[in-house]
Amino acid sequence: MESHIQMKTKSPGIPSASFSASIAGSTLPIAVLGALLVMFSACSQPEPIHFGAILPLTGSGSMPEVKNGMELAVSEINETGGINGSPIELHVEDSAGSATVAVEKMQQMEKDGSFLLFFSALSSVTRAVSEVAEAEGIPLIGLIATDPEIPANKRWTYVFYPDASHEAEPIFSVLLREGARTVGIVYQDDAYGRSVVQEMKLRSGRTMVTVDSHPFTGEQSELNDAVRSFMNHDAVYFVGFAANILNMHEVFAQADYEGIMLSTSTATIPSLRRDSGLDGVYVAAPLIYNESFVLAREVSQQYQDRYDQTLNHYAATGYEVINVLAGLLDGQEPDRAQVIDVLRKGFIYPGIFGEITLYAGENNMFFPLYPAVIEGKDLRYVR
Secondary structure: OOEOOOOOEEEOOEEOOOOOOEEOOEEOOHHHHHHHHHHHHHHHOOOOEEEEEEEOOOOOOOOHHHHHHHHHHHHHHHHOOOEOOEOEEEEEEEOOOOHHHHHHHHHHHHHHOOEEEEEEEOHHHHHHHHHHHHHHOOOEEEEOOOOOOOOOOOOOEEEEOOOHHHHHHHHHHHHHHHOOOEEEEEEEOOHHHHHHHHHHHHHHOOOOOEEEEEEEOOOHHHHHHHHHHHOOOOEEEEEOOHHHHHHHHHHHHHOOOOOEEEEOHHHHOHHHHHHHOOOOOEEEEOHHHOOOOHHHHHHHHHHHHHHOOOOOHHHHHHHHHHHHHHHHHOOOOOOHHHHHHHHHOOEEEEEOOEEEEEOOOOOEEEOOOEEEEEEOOEEEEOO
């Protein structure tokens, strides 16, 4: 049966008001032809893949740069065909750092029924929305969620960030290299801080290093006590949020502490290095700050051009988690069961952090950290 559509146009792609269409010898009204064109066009457009993200865009602990990094990755992936020809649509809601708000936002978004998976950020928020994810069978990836209990024994919840063992490894290498025999840990008294202390003490059992610790809950008197306790230690290690690390460092610097000072990857954030006076502090650093790493340098420039900001590893975490998922889902059926199936198998992904790893059967994706020292606003990586 012969079928054809004829159009008379004024310019390419713009139909004239005067035209006729003949299909199998029958003339169709303009309205019918228009409906057919819309139908054919819709059939040729793949359905988008929806990602939901509940991030701390405002409030205490806000990290809008995570959203920026995710958006940059989405735009790049969509420009090259999306996932299996389908574009990614990223829908972001503000948790304001509140677990209650985050749960409400996730439940509202889930009613829509179109989201393949969700992202969250921060331990307190991810811990709360994980309960919803596990109860409802929703793939969830927590970013910058350092509480080791969050991914433990979970089916639907994964995290993407280095844990205490990854933080401790480069720090211990510095202690051994510098010949330190006693180290005092001043740590924020939360699940992550305690897990770092536990990891450091575990590693010390295989060396000649003695590890002591002092918790910090926000009272200045606690830091004064820590100075008195650790003034004669070879090294002190600061563990906590950025503001707490700065407070810990300031107290020891004012006391003219002469030993080795160390801190976590949090202290490597460019804005923190630039304004904080952390010169000489050893850190566990991600690879993205190594200016000799071409891939990271290129993405940093793209981020700078788009947002007029310096790429930090929070933004890079958002950028890379999107790229990892796009790579894993390439050639796969984009449904929730398949997301969990590909994650359960594990992977090694080469990206701007170096090798991002998820071991088969585990729920913690992580990127490596390397020993480095802050020199002014710069980082120098050390062996």
